[in-house]
Amino acid sequence: MPVIEVDNLCKTYRVVQRSEEGLLASFRGLFRRRYKSVQAVQRISFEIEPGEMVAFLGPNGAGKTTTLKMLAGLIHPTSGSAQVLGFTPSERSNEYRRRFALVMGQKNQLWWDLPARESFRLHREIYTIPTSQFESVVGELSDLLSLGDLVDQPVRELSLGERMKMELVAALLHSPRVLFLDEPTIGLDVVAQTQLRDFLRRYNRRHEVTVLLTSHYMKDVESLCERAIVINHGKIVHDGSLAAILNRFSQHKILKLQFLEDAPEEVGRYGDLLEVRGPVARLRVDRAEIATTLAAILDRHRLEDITVEEVPMEEVIAEVFRSGEFQAVSPDETVASSATSS
Numbered sequence: 001m002p003v004i005e006v007d008n009l010c011k012t013y014r015v016v017q018r019s020e021e022g023l024l025a026s027f028r029g030l031f032r033r034r035y036k037s038v039q040a041v042q043r044i045s046f047e048i049e050p051g052e053m054v055a056f057l058g059p060n061g062a063g064k065t066t067t068l069k070m071l072a073g074l075i076h077p078t079s080g081s082a083q084v085l086g087f088t089p090s091e092r093s094n095e096y097r098r099r100f101a102l103v104m105g106q107k108n109q110l111w112w113d114l115p116a117r118e119s120f121r122l123h124r125e126i127y128t129i130p131t132s133q134f135e136s137v138v139g140e141l142s143d144l145l146s147l148g149d150l151v152d153q154p155v156r157e158l159s160l161g162e163r164m165k166m167e168l169v170a171a172l173l174h175s176p177r178v179l180f181l182d183e184p185t186i187g188l189d190v191v192a193q194t195q196l197r198d199f200l201r202r203y204n205r206r207h208e209v210t211v212l213l214t215s216h217y218m219k220d221v222e223s224l225c226e227r228a229i230v231i232n233h234g235k236i237v238h239d240g241s242l243a244a245i246l247n248r249f250s251q252h253k254i255l256k257l258q259f260l261e262d263a264p265e266e267v268g269r270y271g272d273l274l275e276v277r278g279p280v281a282r283l284r285v286d287r288a289e290i291a292t293t294l295a296a297i298l299d300r301h302r303l304e305d306i307t308v309e310e311v312p313m314e315e316v317i318a319e320v321f322r323s324g325e326f327q328a329v330s331p332d333e334t335v336a337s338s339a340t341s342s
């Protein structure tokens with residue numbers, strides 16, 4: 001039985017249309033406002049089973065956050081229906097509030113000047129979590145996230161990564177069964193990103209929590225999710241295997257080369273040259289040719305440093321859409337006829 005069931009869900013925002021330029025026009029606009037509709041989410045449908053970790057992907061403005069907000073009951077759908085754990089999120093029942101958590105990487109809910117432990121205590125009160133359960137959850141999460149004494153330090157003194165860990169603890173105190181994660185690793189350094197990912201994977205395995213995750217980092221989605229729902233202009237254009245998308249559309253890696261002197265002029269012959277800045281050059285190289293390309297470069301040039309990076313998720317997604325294969329055809333025909341769809 002699915003934990004999340006979304007059926008023809010729509011959200012249309014009504015926004016004030018800017019009037020023409022000029023003082024008179026602005027004055028007129030004060031009395032006669034014009035509105036336009038923004039169809040942020042258009043008849044999307046999907047189901048998510050218990051314990052699944054599903055990536056929710058799409059370019060900027062595609063409708064991901066709007067969908068998560070509807071599933072968290074923060075905004076009302078314009079039409080269609082959503083059910084999470086048998087609840088209708090827009091009814092905002094207290095019982096539902098105790099069963100899910102929404103974590104937004106760009107928003108924080110902890111008190112800035114107080115140690116995180118104080119905010120956790122407030123959450124304990126709000127959710128009426130029994131003290132023994134509270135202590136055991138804080139203990140477990142502190143352990144999994146290696147928090148040590150950080151919970152007793154004012155939040156403003158913590159690094160971004162440490163703050164994000166505290167945000168996650170706060171969100172998980174009431175042991176939610178469903179977790180909506182909106183860009184949880186945004187802005188974090190590579191080490192903090194890896195720690196959060198490892199934590200989420202272990203937490204999911206241990207508690208079988210159902211997760212819907214948006215992220216612009218390919219590593220996040222690759223290491224956590226097997227299934228991806230891809231949305232573009234408010235419509236679902238792919239729902240199925242993530243690997244199928246990545247294998248098809250992420251056939252390159254980025255080689256970052258730091259030469260001992262200025263990058264040689266012929267560096268572009270080793271791949272698609274993305275950027276040259278003094279001794280540093282970035283090239284896009286076919287995955288299958290990374291080893292031979294590196295060998296050829298090392299054979300001819302002296303290098304200070306080499307890194308091999310994944311193509312950013314945005315580029316992969318952009319490539320998905322450029323291909324035209326996953327374009328929605330009409331509001332009634334939103335899912336691609338791809339063989340990868342589940």
Ligand SMILES: Nc1ncnc2c1ncn2[C@@H]1O[C@H](COP(=O)(O)OP(=O)(O)OP(=O)(O)O)[C@@H](O)[C@H]1O
Binds near residue numbers: 015061066
């Ligand atoms: N409160 C709002 N009022 C009016 N329009 C909005 C509002 N929130 C979002 N939108 C519009 O709805 C569309 C979808 O936005 P949404 O934030 O859901 O996209 P997103 O996929 O989460 O994008 P991003 O990856 O940039 O966060 C966009 O066109 C956005 O401008």
